[in-house]
Amino acid sequence: xxxxxxxxxxxxxxxxxxxxxxxxxxxxxxxxxxxxxxxxxxxxxxxxxxxxxxxxxxxxxxxxxxxxxxxxxxxxxxxxxxxxxxxxxxxxxxxxxxxxxxxxxxxxxxxxxxxxxxxxxxxxxxxxxxxxxxxxxxxxxxxxxxxxxxxxxxxxxxxxxxxxxxxxxxxxxxxxxxxxxxxxxxxxxxxxxxxxxxxxxxxxxxxxxxxxxxxxxxxxxxxxxxxxxxxxxxxxxxxxxxxxxxxxxxxxxxxxxxxxxxxxxxxxxxxxxxxxxxxxxxxxxxxxxxxxxxxxxxxxxxxxxxxxxxxxxxxxxxxxxxxxxxxxxxxxxxxxxxxxxxxxxxxxxxxxxxxxxxxxxxxxxxxxxxxxxxxxxxxxxxxxxxxxxxxxxxxxxxxxxxxxxxxxxxxxxxxxxxxxxxxxxxxxxxxxxxxxxxxxxxxxxxxxxxxxxxxxxxxxxxxxxxxxxxxxxxxxxxxxxxxxxxxxxxxxxxxxxxx
Amino acid sequence: xxxxxxxxxxxxxxxxxxxxxxxxxxxxxxxxxxxxxxxxxxxxxxxxxxxxxxxxxxxxxxxxxxxxxxxxxxxxxxxxxxxxxxxxxxxxxxxxxxxxxxxxxxxxxxxxxxxxxxxxxxxxxxxxxxxxxxxxxxxxxxxxxxxxxxxxxxxxxxxxxxxxxxxxxxxxxxxxxxxxxxxxxxxxxxxxxxxxxxxxxxxxxxxxxxxxxxxxxxxxxxxxxxxxxxxxxxxxxxxxxxxxxxxxxxxxxxxxxxxxxxxxxxxxxxxxxxxxxxxxxxxxxxxxxxxxxxxxxxxxxxxxxxxxxxxxxxx
Numbered sequence: 001x002x003x004x005x006x007x008x009x010x011x012x013x014x015x016x017x018x019x020x021x022x023x024x025x026x027x028x029x030x031x032x033x034x035x036x037x038x039x040x041x042x043x044x045x046x047x048x049x050x051x052x053x054x055x056x057x058x059x060x061x062x063x064x065x066x067x068x069x070x071x072x073x074x075x076x077x078x079x080x081x082x083x084x085x086x087x088x089x090x091x092x093x094x095x096x097x098x099x100x101x102x103x104x105x106x107x108x109x110x111x112x113x114x115x116x117x118x119x120x121x122x123x124x125x126x127x128x129x130x131x132x133x134x135x136x137x138x139x140x141x142x143x144x145x146x147x148x149x150x151x152x153x154x155x156x157x158x159x160x161x162x163x164x165x166x167x168x169x170x171x172x173x174x175x176x177x178x179x180x181x182x183x184x185x186x187x188x189x190x191x192x193x194x195x196x197x198x199x200x201x202x203x204x205x206x207x208x209x210x211x212x213x214x215x216x217x218x219x220x221x222x223x224x225x226x227x228x229x230x231x232x233x234x235x236x237x238x239x240x241x242x243x244x245x246x247x248x249x250x251x252x253x254x255x256x257x258x259x260x261x262x263x264x265x266x267x268x269x270x271x272x273x274x275x276x277x278x279x280x281x282x283x284x285x286x287x288x289x290x291x292x293x294x295x296x297x298x299x300x301x302x303x304x305x306x307x308x309x310x311x312x313x314x315x316x317x318x319x320x321x322x323x324x325x326x327x328x329x330x331x332x333x334x335x336x337x338x339x340x341x342x343x344x345x346x347x348x349x350x351x352x353x354x355x356x357x358x359x360x361x362x363x364x365x366x367x368x369x370x371x372x373x374x375x376x377x378x379x380x381x382x383x384x385x386x387x388x389x390x391x392x393x394x395x396x397x398x399x400x401x402x403x404x405x406x407x408x409x410x411x412x413x414x415x416x417x418x419x420x421x422x423x424x425x426x427x428x429x430x431x432x433x434x435x436x437x438x439x440x441x442x443x444x445x446x447x448x449x450x451x452x453x454x455x456x457x458x459x460x461x462x463x464x465x466x467x468x469x470x471x472x473x474x475x476x477x478x479x480x481x482x483x484x485x486x487x488x489x490x491x492x493x494x495x496x497x498x499x
Numbered sequence: 500x501x502x503x504x505x506x507x508x509x510x511x512x513x514x515x516x517x518x519x520x521x522x523x524x525x526x527x528x529x530x531x532x533x534x535x536x537x538x539x540x541x542x543x544x545x546x547x548x549x550x551x552x553x554x555x556x557x558x559x560x561x562x563x564x565x566x567x568x569x570x571x572x573x574x575x576x577x578x579x580x581x582x583x584x585x586x587x588x589x590x591x592x593x594x595x596x597x598x599x600x601x602x603x604x605x606x607x608x609x610x611x612x613x614x615x616x617x618x619x620x621x622x623x624x625x626x627x628x629x630x631x632x633x634x635x636x637x638x639x640x641x642x643x644x645x646x647x648x649x650x651x652x653x654x655x656x657x658x659x660x661x662x663x664x665x666x667x668x669x670x671x672x673x674x675x676x677x678x679x680x681x682x683x684x685x686x687x688x689x690x691x692x693x694x695x696x697x698x699x700x701x702x703x704x705x706x707x708x709x710x711x712x713x714x715x716x717x718x719x720x721x722x723x724x725x726x727x728x729x730x731x732x733x734x735x736x737x738x739x740x741x742x743x744x745x746x747x748x749x750x751x752x753x754x755x756x757x758x759x760x761x762x763x764x765x766x767x768x769x770x771x772x773x774x775x776x777x778x779x780x781x782x783x784x785x786x787x788x789x790x791x792x793x794x795x796x797x798x799x800x801x802x803x804x805x806x807x808x809x810x811x812x813x814x
Contacts, residue, residue, distance in 0.1 A: 121541055219663065
């Protein structure tokens, strides 16, 4: 009896404790970020943390236009080979050292020269960085580079305290953002604390941010519902209906910068030697066989906005000339017949997860009606990447997280020597157009170049874009002032929590 | 006694070497290039080449293996390829979590399993016995992750009694720490309780029919004394062994339970590491859990001897 009583008492005590402080904002992430060094890190989820931790030279707004952050102003010289930034002079890093032009130069040099810097390829056009005075930074370029501002609005433009370069930055990053690093337990949490000396400190209303990686979408949502989180990112589309109906939650999805699509091995050799890889009419037939709107409705619950182009809907480079192709089984059959095939068989690989399985089974079913016999090959993601790079695949359903600049979503994938060109696609005219677009900073002159390249690519179809990657955010109903951005970042300026 | 332990430890060394060889070898067979996951979406060829050299991924198998083994012997497990954190730090971070979960789960299992087993044995053939069996069977057959999610839905979302997931270190806030671990250890414990219940029942049944129990009963001892003092003591051997071995298994981490409740223990660490081809972490953690398992085996042997005096002086 005594035992029963005492255990009852313990249980009551255990159940009664708890509740987090109101000054804390807890965010559920889908994955655990990788190394927290902006120059070495590679994951999308890591950038969600940087948005509060590390300031960058410039930022983008909801229309993907560049806006000031550490740099108040920037300008190009006449032939677009010098880019000059004016740096704010009222900022310090989290360790108290001054953020000046020299610190910016040191950061850009580190990003450019560190042997394992992943930013190096983003800054290849830069040949020199110097600081003529404490608030001016001048970048000298080998040739004009239209992508540079976009790179500097992301990790390549993030600023670490140069005094900490020799320390272990990846486990203890010292930046200048509105929040500073406190602690991290891998797979468990990353804790940031408000940085009182940030010039915008008054607009950030939480004392602490806690990022918690919770990979299972159902569990992430359960945590939000139980009040253990204040917001989560990347809700599983299958939960969308339930969240829309829940009065205690706010659902804020937005179409992102990335896409999901079908990459086709067009090398013509090895696994690329099949009708789908060698004949563009077969690829056009496949595109006609797939109902992107059906995928959006059935699997995406309205979150998978159909995509025809690599550029996000928010981008000015998304052209009206290429509306989404709708499903037309008869036209697909006719094209196959014209190519001399009654039925075409191929293997479609995809990263093994529930959503991808549903999408690819749907694609398989729809394509069957038009004359395709698709064998599905669910593959573990890392293994699939390796096989694709080695050219050991026929077609693969894979995505790209997306970049602000159009170049980032296209150039590396379809130019002959592109490092991400797993299609092994090569067309000299496309190379010429995309290389020229890369060196044309003027948007007016740049747009026609992309349109011309798209005219060829939409006909050749090395990649069939299926849908724009959404960023479905869910927030507790008492969170106010949050706005989702197409780049999927969490900008917490002005966000508050009602009591 | 010490001699026995020393011999056991000595025998464990080849086992450990074999474990490292198998893990090292299996990882090399695994498709997927760790560098592709490390170099990120961009896959810059320059960076790839640098990393390949830095982590000696082009060296032949035996060179890589011996280099790693040499470092391990000096206490250096290498750094995580993914986050750059030393593997020894990761192990030190995760070990208390996994230990706490394992201890709470095994206590939970013993609290449920042993009494249920005793009752089922004493009331053999009655409704109570069948009920205990049914509960045990469902404990074994209900998948952990399902039970976990259902518990989260009911206890955390509906009733808001316990945190849905996460982990708070025992040293930081003991009460909150126990609260976060309560559901996961219950989920793990129920599955293990089923095994313990079955073993306790059969061991007790064996003992209860033996002569000395009949004598004890004939002497007019209270049934409680007969069962708990005379019968259970002798039935305890297989149960202790089983509990120790189950505990050893728990030390390897409980992948599904950790995933559902987002507990940053060994199970989650190793699964993530395998998916990102973080070789150094996989090797370090497997080695560590292998040591843990072998150690628990040793403990089981020692307990055996302590409980059963007949084993103390082998002829």
